[in-house]
Amino acid sequence: xxxxxxxxxxxxxxxxxxxxxxxxxxxxxxxxxxxxxxxxxxxxxxxxxxxxxxxxxxxxxxxxxxxxxxxxxxxxxxxxxxxxxxxxxxxxxxxxxxxxxxxxxxxxxxxxxxxxxxxxxxxxxxxxxxxxxxxxxxxxxxxxxxxxxxxxxxxxxxxxxxxxxxxxxxxxxxxxxxxxxxxxxxxxxxxxxxxxxxxxxxxxxxxxxxxxxxxxxxxxxxxxxxxxxxxxxxxxxxxxxxxxxxxxxxxxxxxxxxxxxxxxxxxxxxxxxxxxxxxxxxxxxxxxxxxxxxxxxxxxxxxxxxxxxxxxxxxxxxxxxxxxxxxxxxxxxxxxxxxxxxxxxxxxxxxxxxxxxxxxxxxxxxxxxxxxxxxxxxxxxxxxxxxxxxxxxxxxxxxxxxxxxxxxxxxxxxxxxxxxxxxxxxxxxxxxxxxx
Amino acid sequence: xxxxxxxxxxxxxxxxxxxxxxxxxxxxxxxxxxxxxxxxxxxxxxxxxxxxxxxxxxxxxxxxxxxxxxxxxxxxxxxxxxxxxxxxxxxxxxxxxxxxxxxxxxxxxxxxxxxxxxxxxxxxxxxxxxxxxxxxxxxxxxxxxxxxxxxxxxxxxxxxxxxxxxxxxxxxxxxxxxxxxxxxxxxxxxxxxxxxxxxxxxxxxxxxxxxxxxxxxxxxxxxxxxxxxxxxxxxxxxxxxxxxxxxxxxxxxxxxxxxxxxxxxxxxxxxxxxxxxxxxxxxxxxxxxxxxxxxxxxxxxxxxxxxxxxxxxxxxxxxxxxxxxxxxxxxxxxx
Numbered sequence: 021x022x023x024x025x026x027x028x029x030x031x032x033x034x035x036x037x038x039x040x041x042x043x044x045x046x047x048x049x050x051x052x053x054x055x056x057x058x059x060x061x062x063x064x065x066x067x068x069x070x071x072x073x074x075x076x077x078x079x080x081x082x083x084x085x086x087x088x089x090x091x092x093x094x095x096x097x098x099x100x101x102x103x104x105x106x107x108x109x110x111x112x113x114x115x116x117x118x119x120x121x122x123x124x125x126x127x128x129x130x131x132x133x134x135x136x137x138x139x140x141x142x143x144x145x146x147x148x149x150x151x152x153x154x155x156x157x158x159x160x161x162x163x164x165x166x167x168x169x170x171x172x173x174x175x176x177x178x179x180x181x182x183x184x185x186x187x188x189x190x191x192x193x194x195x196x197x198x199x200x201x202x203x204x205x206x207x208x209x210x211x212x213x214x215x216x217x218x219x220x221x222x223x224x225x226x227x228x229x230x231x232x233x234x235x236x237x238x239x240x241x242x243x244x245x246x247x248x249x250x251x252x253x254x255x256x257x258x259x260x261x262x263x264x265x266x267x268x269x270x271x272x273x274x275x276x277x278x279x280x281x282x283x284x285x286x287x288x289x290x291x292x293x294x295x296x297x298x299x300x301x302x303x304x305x306x307x308x309x310x311x312x313x314x315x316x317x318x319x320x321x322x323x324x325x326x327x328x329x330x331x332x333x334x335x336x337x338x339x340x341x342x343x344x345x346x347x348x349x350x351x352x353x354x355x356x357x358x359x360x361x362x363x364x365x366x367x368x369x370x371x372x373x374x375x376x377x378x379x380x381x382x383x384x385x386x387x388x389x390x391x392x393x394x395x396x397x398x399x400x401x402x403x404x405x406x407x408x409x410x411x412x413x414x415x416x417x418x419x420x421x422x423x424x425x426x427x428x429x430x431x432x433x434x435x436x437x438x439x440x441x442x443x444x445x446x447x448x449x450x451x452x453x454x455x456x
Numbered sequence: 457x458x459x460x461x462x463x464x465x466x467x468x469x470x471x472x473x474x475x476x477x478x479x480x481x482x483x484x485x486x487x488x489x490x491x492x493x494x495x496x497x498x499x500x501x502x503x504x505x506x507x508x509x510x511x512x513x514x515x516x517x518x519x520x521x522x523x524x525x526x527x528x529x530x531x532x533x534x535x536x537x538x539x540x541x542x543x544x545x546x547x548x549x550x551x552x553x554x555x556x557x558x559x560x561x562x563x564x565x566x567x568x569x570x571x572x573x574x575x576x577x578x579x580x581x582x583x584x585x586x587x588x589x590x591x592x593x594x595x596x597x598x599x600x601x602x603x604x605x606x607x608x609x610x611x612x613x614x615x616x617x618x619x620x621x622x623x624x625x626x627x628x629x630x631x632x633x634x635x636x637x638x639x640x641x642x643x644x645x646x647x648x649x650x651x652x653x654x655x656x657x658x659x660x661x662x663x664x665x666x667x668x669x670x671x672x673x674x675x676x677x678x679x680x681x682x683x684x685x686x687x688x689x690x691x692x693x694x695x696x697x698x699x700x701x702x703x704x705x706x707x708x709x710x711x712x713x714x715x716x717x718x719x720x721x722x723x724x725x726x727x728x729x730x731x732x733x734x735x736x737x738x739x740x741x742x743x744x745x746x747x748x749x750x751x752x753x754x755x756x757x758x759x760x761x762x763x764x765x766x767x768x769x770x771x772x773x774x775x776x777x778x779x780x781x782x783x784x785x786x787x788x789x790x791x
Contacts, residue, residue, distance in 0.1 A: 187638070189638075204634070204635065209501075209502040209527070209530045211532075370639060370640070371639065372638075372639070373638065373639040373640070374638050374639065374642075375616060375635075375637075375638045375639045375640060375641070375642035376503050376616070376618075377502070377503050377504070377505050378503070378504050378505050378506075378554055378557045378558050378615065378616075379505055379553065379554060379557050381557075381616065381639055381640050381642070382557035382558070382560050382561060382640060383557055384639065384640075385561075385596075385639070385640045386557075386560060386591065386593065389593040389594075390593070393593075400592075402590070406590055412553075413549075413550065413553030413554075413556075413557070416524045416525065417505055417508060417524075417525060417550050417553070417554065418505070419502060419503070419527075
């Protein structure tokens, strides 16, 4: 398996500028600034077929091309390092171990977009990584890769790290921009999209850490070469944060197209379900995406093997499929209570809803309260139908995708594991009868 | 100019205005309700989600429907757009859901609430809500607080429309008022309970769609339907001086700004007019105020509480406009 991002991760001292540079670091900056125009860099990213690694999977090159280049306002590149999706920890690993890769990607991408100032917005819980990044930025300034006239060219760039206060909602790009501007992190109404009026009402691109880091190998290899890695429209490599009931949890870089079965059971990756237990369910892309039972995560409804690609994982829509999302791969063994797991997720979304729009503000709390009762043996017969209905009424009716993210796990858990919820209700009924 | 079709009726409106404002130009049943949008407050809207509509055709150039329901208060029209409000069962279903969400944490203390009788949430619930609640969990509660010496805040009743924070932001010279915390723990508050003291702060009371912000000089004085609203004016150096006096006999119980049929104030008034001139002799009284609110009671919607019946009625009228013979009208309770 080919590694593009984590190739030198085990090199001692790779977090320092000197070692990173010796291993071929900052080559993409030299190549792009000295031999390519900004548009040529954008073309390479387009040709690579790179898709956003933050969760939505939107083609990065296309996002860049939406940027309003005619505007006389300054343009900004903002890196979304507010990695808060439960089950996802790939960006933390990348920034902690190999910070210069992100900084290199930021310089190359900022050059392509014509940004003179760029920001890395990082979640407040990652304070120690802020220090790592700031040190790396200092080294890059000292080496002439940041600041005025980088490498003697006309291009200048200032890069800042901005820590948030720790809110899930600030991972939504417009809430992130509000927070970066120093306001309350509420998502904005779209349109206008950030590409037209983003940070300080100026044209802005917001990209995930991994997306920006992937620009480095794309420029080094060329877009076409990068596009050969992976499968179909899912090009390149992806960092997967594997956690849960597996033998070897951690961050793995995989080529997209790897069969899910191989990823779970191969010793090279997760090494199988722990304690010799059976696989029960998998949440494939962070807590927001629909949960799938073992038979549907290993094979699609059509009986084809499920692959780690954007397309294969979403095969069957939300009836029998899920999403690659942010790559937070949570594995659950046969002893897991789906009800309890869902309660944990619902509690998270209730806690993190910004409270701006009614369906999400009220609906997430309602779902949590019902699940709390179900899990603690106070379920009622009508609870399951109310949960399904509340999830349906939140989904699609909110300002930002947090509402969808809160509704999908509920809808899918009940779709695939309804009997477990019914059992909860039945047990509650029995207890009630015994008491009375 | 853009030609749009709202619930089967075509109308030509200015480019770039929102669907909600286009519908308001058309008037009648097709105007979506709005709990947070306020035309005179910049940046308002998009939050309550009761004005969701379906865009069945995006524009003449791109006829694809929009994938989700959109907030009509913040979505601009495009030439050739086809919008469904009451004619879309999907919209009615979603709206019913939003009304339910707005009510689950609302205390439903209308019998002791000063806003009752002129409350947007009451009207909305009457028209779009269901008679029974499915919510059996504990409702959220907050302590009542004073923000300034003239305004009482009942956070428990608040639906977080953010209108009052925009008043504080846009009409007054100090940003003294905002939202604390998040999710359903969000609360409207002043910075460390600092008093709201500003010439125009009283307008927060008028923009509040529910009974969360009430006038302390009027609280518990009278039910609003026992008062007589009178248009009146006086020469004021700070504001237009055009107000409504809410009178009982010759006593002025309350002074408020004038609201239009959508409950919106076009000319905000100053605190001096609102609080300091509570004598009828201070004012030139113009005459009784016609309250043309979008209330269900005012519009006699209760004849057709079943919205699907209403939808059929609209479709029947559309057919009629097209020159087709009018089918037998649906029998209603009034008949």
